[in-house]
Amino acid sequence: xxxxxxxxxxxxxxxxxxxxxxxxxxxxxxxxxxxxxxxxxxxxxxxxxxxxxxxxxxxxxxxxxxxxxxxxxxxxxxxxxxxxxxxxxxxxxxxxxxxxxxxxxxxxxxxxxxxxxxxxxxxxxxxxx
Amino acid sequence: xxxxxxxxxxxxxxxxxxxxxxxxxxxxxxxxxxxxxxxxxxxxxxxxxxxxxxxxxxxxxxxxxxxxxxxxxxxxxxxxxxxxxxxxxxxxxxxxxxxxxxxxxxxxxxxxxxxxxxxxxxxxxxxxxxxxxxxxxxxxxxxxxxxxxxxxxxxxxxxxxxxxxxxxxxxxxxxxxxxxxxxxxxxxxxxxxxxxxxxxxxxxxxxxxxxxxxxxxxxxxxxxxxxxxxxxxxxxxxxxxxxxxxxxxxxxxxxxxxxxxxxxxxxxxxxxxxxxxxxxxxxxxxxxxxxxxxxxxxxxxxxxxxxxxxxxxxxxxxxxxxxxxxxxxxxxxxxxxxxxxxxxxxxxxxxxxxxxxxxxxxxxxxxxxxxxxxx
Numbered sequence: 001x002x003x004x005x006x007x008x009x010x011x012x013x014x015x016x017x018x019x020x021x022x023x024x025x026x027x028x029x030x031x032x033x034x035x036x037x038x039x040x041x042x043x044x045x046x047x048x049x050x051x052x053x054x055x056x057x058x059x060x061x062x063x064x065x066x067x068x069x070x071x072x073x074x075x076x077x078x079x080x081x082x083x084x085x086x087x088x089x090x091x092x093x094x095x096x097x098x099x100x101x102x103x104x105x106x107x108x109x110x111x112x113x114x115x116x117x118x119x120x121x122x123x124x125x126x127x128x129x
Numbered sequence: 130x131x132x133x134x135x136x137x138x139x140x141x142x143x144x145x146x147x148x149x150x151x152x153x154x155x156x157x158x159x160x161x162x163x164x165x166x167x168x169x170x171x172x173x174x175x176x177x178x179x180x181x182x183x184x185x186x187x188x189x190x191x192x193x194x195x196x197x198x199x200x201x202x203x204x205x206x207x208x209x210x211x212x213x214x215x216x217x218x219x220x221x222x223x224x225x226x227x228x229x230x231x232x233x234x235x236x237x238x239x240x241x242x243x244x245x246x247x248x249x250x251x252x253x254x255x256x257x258x259x260x261x262x263x264x265x266x267x268x269x270x271x272x273x274x275x276x277x278x279x280x281x282x283x284x285x286x287x288x289x290x291x292x293x294x295x296x297x298x299x300x301x302x303x304x305x306x307x308x309x310x311x312x313x314x315x316x317x318x319x320x321x322x323x324x325x326x327x328x329x330x331x332x333x334x335x336x337x338x339x340x341x342x343x344x345x346x347x348x349x350x351x352x353x354x355x356x357x358x359x360x361x362x363x364x365x366x367x368x369x370x371x372x373x374x375x376x377x378x379x380x381x382x383x384x385x386x387x388x389x390x391x392x393x394x395x396x397x398x399x400x401x402x403x404x405x406x407x408x409x410x411x412x413x414x415x416x417x418x419x420x421x422x423x424x425x426x427x428x429x430x431x432x433x434x435x436x437x438x439x440x441x442x443x444x445x446x447x448x449x450x451x452x453x454x455x456x457x458x459x460x461x462x463x464x465x466x467x468x469x470x471x472x473x474x475x476x477x478x479x480x481x482x483x484x485x486x487x488x489x490x491x492x493x494x495x496x497x498x499x500x501x502x503x504x
Binding site: 014015027028029034035104108115 | 355386392403405408441457470472481
């Protein structure tokens with residue numbers, strides 16, 4: 001995978017706050033695997049999905065999303081997070097591998113990812129929320 | 130001229146606000162309501178005792194005055210006396226109607242202590258005055274109308290007030306102080322009314338005064354930017370305590386998009402499974418505690434408000450992006466403990482520690498850490 005590839009991450013509607021779409025902020029928990037993730041955070045391969053098609057794919061599975069943000073493969077490398085192109089459960093699915101990180105390291109990485117994604121801005125937003 | 134004095138009411142106000150024996154001005158309406166209620170009931174008793182009379186004598190209240198004699202200690206006890214003129218050596222003859230009215234009002238309050246009691250022996254037109262009595266009582270406050278009676282103190286509370294008003298109301302509605310937050314979704318300038326969508330999604334109508342129009346319109350014009358407002362005032366509620374209308378606004382404020390108390394109120398509506406089937410709902414009491422504690426201890430005047438998010442474990446996470454720093458504090462609602470984490474995105478160094486949020490000084494530490502970042 002090329003370093004410039006973006007890894008698209010859905011943001012849950014309860015994890016945004018702000019008074020206008022351009023100013024909406026999201027939580028670093030967007031980049032923190034939950035206990036059900038078993039250390040593997042689901043993202044869309046930006047080489048195979050646009051932010052909008054990734055969003056549509058996500059909500060078609062009856063999952064909620066307020067929009068799409070992203071980190072690049074290069075940023076994952078810098079934070080020592082392997083990107084697994086597992087293509088499972090669908091073609092274009094990737095996992096950010098946090099399995100070797102302690103809780104403290106996960107928090108640190110999530111904070112770093114939030115800042116990268118925040119600087120990049122929203123790539124797609126559900127404007128009906 | 131000599132005047133006769135009769136002690137009519139010695140309501141004992143109880144609660145934190147009355148510990149220093151002062152009487153908050155927003156409760157002054159109670160005293161005038163007792164006067165109006167007594168006069169109306171005295172007239173009713175007159176007609177009851179004189180079935181041959183069709184009307185109240187024109188001078189029925191002449192010579193009678195209600196006076197606040199003192200505010201006695203022992204919590205706060207405004208002593209209301211009835212002053213009446215004398216006819217020779219005796220008080221004027223109609224005084225008895227007023228003293229009897231006072232007794233019956235206290236009897237109604239005493240009966241309303243029993244949640245099963247659905248009937249009060251005074252007319253609805255008099256019961257209606259209870260809309261204005263005890264309207265400003267807080268949840269932890271009460272008024273004892275027979276403070277010296279060891280058996281029955283005739284305690285008036287928000288709950289017993291509601292019971293009386295529901296009996297008097299054909300629509301089974303009652304009035305109460307309200308404090309709500311939400312979005313203004315429609316305004317009718319001609320009628321001076323508005324629609325507000327409350328945080329829980331309920332839509333309610335309200336009316337505003339000309340001087341409140343500017344704020345209402347500003348909130349309405351920014352509705353798409355989710356501009357919320359808070360309203361303190363009076364409203365009509367149904368038997369299930371659901372707000373039906375806002376009848377009067379005493380205070381109206383535009384809220385900051387990151388207002389923490391409002392956000393915590395929103396989070397209190399989350400249910401288990403909120404995170405696509407996962408995610409524990411935050412504990413409501415814990416959220417209330419956090420809203421109060423944050424309000425008392427966080428320096429909102431000088432520090433940026435944090436973004437506030439739920440966590441899958443049922444906790445709350447505050448987050449600040451300040452300069453080079455990404456800062457978060459997860460608040461564990463069961464332990465009332467903060468897990469502080471700050472990360473410098475340039476040096477890639479971080480700090481992590483726990484803060485016991487029950488201790489005021491730990492909030493000072495949090496404030497201090499944030500002051501350093503905004504310098």
